[in-house]
Amino acid sequence: MSGVWVFNQNGVMRLVDGVEAMEGCRQGSGGRRKVLVHTASNEMITSYAVLERKLYSLGWERYYDDSDLLQFHKHSSIDLISLPMDFNRFKPMHMYDIVVKNKHSFEVRDMMM
Numbered sequence: 001m002s003g004v005w006v007f008n009q010n011g012v013m014r015l016v017d018g019v020e021a022m023e024g025c026r027q028g029s030g031g032r033r034k035v036l037v038h039t040a041s042n043e044m045i046t047s048y049a050v051l052e053r054k055l056y057s058l059g060w061e062r063y064y065d066d067s068d069l070l071q072f073h074k075h076s077s078i079d080l081i082s083l084p085m086d087f088n089r090f091k092p093m094h095m096y097d098i099v100v101k102n103k104h105s106f107e108v109r110d111m112m113m
Contacts, residue, residue, distance in 0.1 A: 032110040034092040036099075039107055048087050051098075055081070058105055 036045040038054045045051045048070060052062070055072050063071040063080065072081040079101045083094050095108045 032112055034095060034108050035111045036095040037107050037109050039105060044111075045106075048083070048090075054105070055098075055102075058102060 036051070037043065038045065043050070043054075045054070052072075059074050059076065060072040060081070061074070063073045065071065066082075068085065070083040070085055073079065081098060081101060083090060092108060095106075099106045099108055
């Protein structure tokens with residue numbers, strides 16, 4: 001019998017296998033995960049296509065210098081947004097990078113699973 005003992009929201013302890021424990025660590029406590037939200041429309045960013053439309057409307061352009069990354073830049077600044085090509089690898093650190101470079105247009109929120 002191997003695994004990790006975890007407490008659920010009711011304080012009840014249960015044994016979970018290694019894969020489920022790692023998923024819980026990645027999502028954070030309480031079954032939450034981070035999501036990027038476009039504040040003007042209150043729309044959750046669910047794909048790179050949605051994100052690209054929002055960034056284009058803010059003056060960002062696609063930068064095609066690196067085939068391993070999805071990159072955007074603005075002519076009016078030195079900022080560069082670099083994202084993994086696979087949206088499934090889009091992590092909170094990428095979300096916060098977008099928020100920092102677009103302070104009033106995006107925010108990161110916790111979403112209950």
